[in-house]
Amino acid sequence: MIRVRNLSKKFRQNVVLDDINLDINQGDVIAVIGPSGTGKSTLLRCIERLEVPESGTVEIEDRVIGLAPGKARRKDLSLLHRSCGMVFQNWNLFYKKTALENVMEGMVTVKKIPKAKAREIALSYLDKVGLSDRAGHYPRHLSGGQQQRVAIARAMAMEPGLLLFDEPTSALDPELVGEVLDTIRQAADAGYTMILVSHEMNFVRKVANRVIFLENGHIIEDGTPKEIFSNPKSERLRQFIMKIDRLQEPDYVI
Amino acid sequence: MSNFFQVKTVFENIPEIIKYLPITLELAVVSFLISLLVGLILALIKIKRIPVLLQATNVFISVIRGTPVLVQLYVAYFGIPMFLKYINLQYGTNWNVNGVPAILYAIVALSLNQAAYNAETLRAALQSVEKGQIEAATTLGMTPLQTLIRIVIPEAFTVALPSLSNSFIAMIKSTSLAFVCAVVDMTAAGKIIGGRTYRYFEVYVSLAIIYWIITIVIEQAEKLIERKIRVPEDVPVPKKQKEERIEEHVTGNKIRANRKEAGDPGSESVKEIQAERSFG
Ligand SMILES: Nc1ncnc2c1ncn2[C@@H]1O[C@H](COP(=O)(O)OP(=O)(O)OP(=O)(O)O)[C@@H](O)[C@H]1O
Ligand SMILES: [Mg+2]
Numbered sequence: 001m002i003r004v005r006n007l008s009k010k011f012r013q014n015v016v017l018d019d020i021n022l023d024i025n026q027g028d029v030i031a032v033i034g035p036s037g038t039g040k041s042t043l044l045r046c047i048e049r050l051e052v053p054e055s056g057t058v059e060i061e062d063r064v065i066g067l068a069p070g071k072a073r074r075k076d077l078s079l080l081h082r083s084c085g086m087v088f089q090n091w092n093l094f095y096k097k098t099a100l101e102n103v104m105e106g107m108v109t110v111k112k113i114p115k116a117k118a119r120e121i122a123l124s125y126l127d128k129v130g131l132s133d134r135a136g137h138y139p140r141h142l143s144g145g146q147q148q149r150v151a152i153a154r155a156m157a158m159e160p161g162l163l164l165f166d167e168p169t170s171a172l173d174p175e176l177v178g179e180v181l182d183t184i185r186q187a188a189d190a191g192y193t194m195i196l197v198s199h200e201m202n203f204v205r206k207v208a209n210r211v212i213f214l215e216n217g218h219i220i221e222d223g224t225p226k227e228i229f230s231n232p233k234s235e236r237l238r239q240f241i242m243k244i245d246r247l248q249e250p251d252y253v254i
Numbered sequence: 255m256s257n258f259f260q261v262k263t264v265f266e267n268i269p270e271i272i273k274y275l276p277i278t279l280e281l282a283v284v285s286f287l288i289s290l291l292v293g294l295i296l297a298l299i300k301i302k303r304i305p306v307l308l309q310a311t312n313v314f315i316s317v318i319r320g321t322p323v324l325v326q327l328y329v330a331y332f333g334i335p336m337f338l339k340y341i342n343l344q345y346g347t348n349w350n351v352n353g354v355p356a357i358l359y360a361i362v363a364l365s366l367n368q369a370a371y372n373a374e375t376l377r378a379a380l381q382s383v384e385k386g387q388i389e390a391a392t393t394l395g396m397t398p399l400q401t402l403i404r405i406v407i408p409e410a411f412t413v414a415l416p417s418l419s420n421s422f423i424a425m426i427k428s429t430s431l432a433f434v435c436a437v438v439d440m441t442a443a444g445k446i447i448g449g450r451t452y453r454y455f456e457v458y459v460s461l462a463i464i465y466w467i468i469t470i471v472i473e474q475a476e477k478l479i480e481r482k483i484r485v486p487e488d489v490p491v492p493k494k495q496k497e498e499r500i501e502e503h504v505t506g507n508k509i510r511a512n513r514k515e516a517g518d519p520g521s522e523s524v525k526e527i528q529a530e531r532s533f534g
Contacts, residue, residue: 050389081395092386096409096485106394109404141489151390158394 001025002083002162002193007056007067009039009046016042017053018217024162029188030195031208031225034215035240040197043214044164047195048086049077058084060161082110085155086164089171091147093139099126099150100135106158125153129183145176149183156187163187163194170199201244205229213237263453267444267460274443275464281360281429281439286422288365293372300377311373318370323363324431330363331435360432368425375421379414380406412483419476423469430465440464 007020016039024030032040045051047058049067056067060083065076094102103122107113113121126132129149139147148168155163165184169177181203188194188207198204204211204225211228213221213236221228221237232238296315299307318326335351342349383406391401433442444461448454 048393050392078395078397081393084393086390086393088386088390090386092384092390094387094390094405095384096405096412098490105391105404106396109400110395136491137489138485140485154390154394 001059003057003059004047005057005059007043007046007053009042009051009053009056015217017046020056020217020219022212022219024193024195026193027191028193028210029208030210030212031204032195032197032212032214033199033201033204033228033240034213038215039217040214041166044086044166044195044197047162048084048164049080050086082158083161084164085158085160085162087148087151087155087166087168089167091139091144091151091171093147093151093154095139097138098135099131099137099139099142099153102139102150103154103157106154111158122153122157125157126150128156128186129153130179143176144172145179148172148180152180152183152187156192161193163192165194165196165198167197167199199244201229213240215240260453260456263451263456264459264463267447267453267457268464270447271440271444271457271460271464274438274440277357277437278426278429278439281357281364281432281437282422282426285361285364285429286368286425288361289368289372289421289425290376290418292365292369293376296369296373297376297380300373301380315370315373318367323367323428324434326367327360327363327431327434330359334359334362356436357432359435360429360437363435364425364428364432367428368421372418372421375414375417376410379410379417382413383409408483412480415476415480415483419472423472426468426472427465430461 002024004020004022004024007017007022008015009017020043032043034040042051046053046056046067049072052069052072053067057071058065058067058080060079063076063079065080066072093099094105097105100119100122103125104115104118107118107121108115111118123132123135126135129152131146131149131153134142134146134150137146139150142150152168168184169180172180177200181200184194184196185203185207196204196208208225211221211223211225212219213228213232213234215236220234221232228237229241232241296311299311335354338349338351338354341347342351387405387409388401391405396404429439430441432439433445438446441461444457448457451457
């Protein structure tokens with residue numbers, strides 16, 4: 001169980017997260033949905049402390065990790081980063097390292113796994129994302145979808161207690177989205193706990209066991225996909241889902 | 255006419271001058287390494303915008319860029335001994351001012367001079383590395399120092415290499431001014447030879463040839479390093495696969511040879527062999 005408590009973040013006067021509380025159970029696959037600019041990315045980045053919030057803690061294994069400035073201890077942050085992996089919208093692979101080296105990097109430098117062993121593990125993860133034949137390729141030799149799958153392998157190989165995905169498919173060409181979603185689905189099936197920000201509502205419906213609707217810095221609703229999509233309680237969520245459904249209708253009108 | 259310009263003398267000078275090449279190289283290499291380190295520190299101060307140090311760095315860079323390197327060499331040569339004497343007087347220490355080897359003054363001046371220029375090059379190169387990679391390293395749990403050494407510097411170095419190579423060439427040329435600090439480098443040796451033979455012009459032509467060749471060597475070395483460290487244009491072929499390819503080539507020949515021996519050009523047996531291979 002990972003607990004996020006009292007998380008608040010503002011950019012100057014713009015309050016983006018307002019006292020967010022969230023309990024993440026082991027094995028949860030939580031989808032975060034909400035209008036653009038509502039703070040979904042900021043939520044993930046604060047949990048990972050890539051963004052420094054004004055207040056908030058993350059509780060992992062009975063350790064309370066302060067996120068606010070001055071409250072964060074180096075040792076705690078190290079635990080936080082080991083426990084939470086992240087997959088970015090733009091992959092962010094290490095440019096000068098091959099796919100294999102990208103996956104090995106964290107195991108060797110952070111977990112101090114001997115190189116030969118790390119290599120073996122990295123290859124097995126590349127195999128899991130279907131890229132064992134691309135181990136020696138540099139990012140520039142891979143398609144966007146392949147790069148994102150390497151990035152997912154890199155995050156999974158650290159065996160984090162929580163995996164954060166920030167719109168992992170929205171920078172991809174449409175024909176590459178499927179392969180990445182398949183990979184994420186495999187990770188979910190393998191039992192990884194994860195939070196996923198995504199606009200792929202059909203995918204969210206199938207993979208997530210919890211959906212969170214975030215708006216104006218608050219979690220407005222938190223429930224199963226069925227509750228959220230078929231039986232929204234708040235007017236705001238109903239409108240949001242209607243808008244999304246209209247967008248995702250097939251193009252037969254044209 | 256032969257007295258006017260002696261080509262032979264030019265080439266006879268070269269071996270004598272070359273004897274002082276180690277001094278020139280020592281001066282250049284040591285100064286350059288120090289300038290890289292100091293330049294990196296200054297670059298990090300600029301990037302992190304550390305108060306007080308940032309202002310000090312800016313003043314330092316402005317002063318260095320605003321003064322000729324020859325003047326800086328004089329300042330080091332006369333200033334450092336004065337400073338040591340002052341310390342001795344003030345604190346009753348007993349530094350031996352005359353014991354300081356001349357080359358140290360030149361190294362101090364040349365390395366600080368180059369550091370000011372390298373700071374800018376390195377800052378630009380470090381900042382050219384995408385922030386996303388640094389964030390990715392952070393989320394893996396890597397410390398800022400690990401990220402700097404393993405992710406940022408390798409990429410930034412590739413970006414900075416051409417400029418750094420130019421800086422190093424400039425450094426080699428600056429060492430020719432080290433005679434003002436009483437260092438006998440190649441140029442100083444040349445001056446001595448000139449003073450002895452009164453063939454100054456020939457000596458300077460000899461020096462020009464030597465410096466030019468050194469520069470060419472450095473340029474070639476830079477190209478070699480660049481080719482080595484950049485991300486290859488094409489997908490690299492692992493050694494094992496390369497061997498396999500050669501082996502395949504060889505077995506291919508063997509199959510053809512066997513076929514000839516057996517006198518059987520039948521396509522079926524070839525297909526069989528191919529099928530066998532693809533299953534094996
Ligand atoms: N570095 C920043 N500086 C200032 N404001 C920021 C910064 N990052 C985000 N914001 C603001 O915070 C708000 C939330 O941004 P965020 O990126 O978290 O939204 P989002 O829900 O992820 O949107 P999208 O669906 O478009 O990705 C936005 O109003 C944005 O303008
Ligand atoms: Mg976002």
